Amino acid sequence: MSSIIAKEILGISDSHVALMNIETEINKGLKSIQDADHTLRKSxxxxxxxxxxxxxxxxxxxxxxxxxxxxxNIT
Incomplete structure (x- = not known):
């Protein structure tokens, strides 16, 4: 959904999407972040x-x- 907003409102046709995490390694951080990483990599x-x-x-x-x-909420 955010990629669509970036395209339609900001004019960024091929937006770069990233996850914020405590480290850049795939196996670090919360399980929910690891699950999201897996889903996004498959897309x-x-x-x-x-x-x-x-x-x-x-x-x-x-x-x-x-x-x-x-x-x-913190950022």
Whole structure:
């Protein structure tokens, strides 16, 4: 859904999607993040680039950042 918003509102046709996590490794972090990683990697319609850490939040590595509700409330 966020990729659609990026395309329709921001004009980013092939948005880079990432998950915010405590590490960039796939097997680190909450199980929900690991499950989301697995689902996003299987999708052929989403340009999933992997994980970003909190210190990369404003780095422009990603157009769409997905995070847990707890992390989203903090940031």
């Amino acid at each position: 052929i319609k989403i340009n999933f680039i992997g994980h970003v850490e909190v210190n990369e939040l404003l780095s422009n590595k990603t157009d769409v950042l997905i995070c847990s509700e707890f992390i989203g």
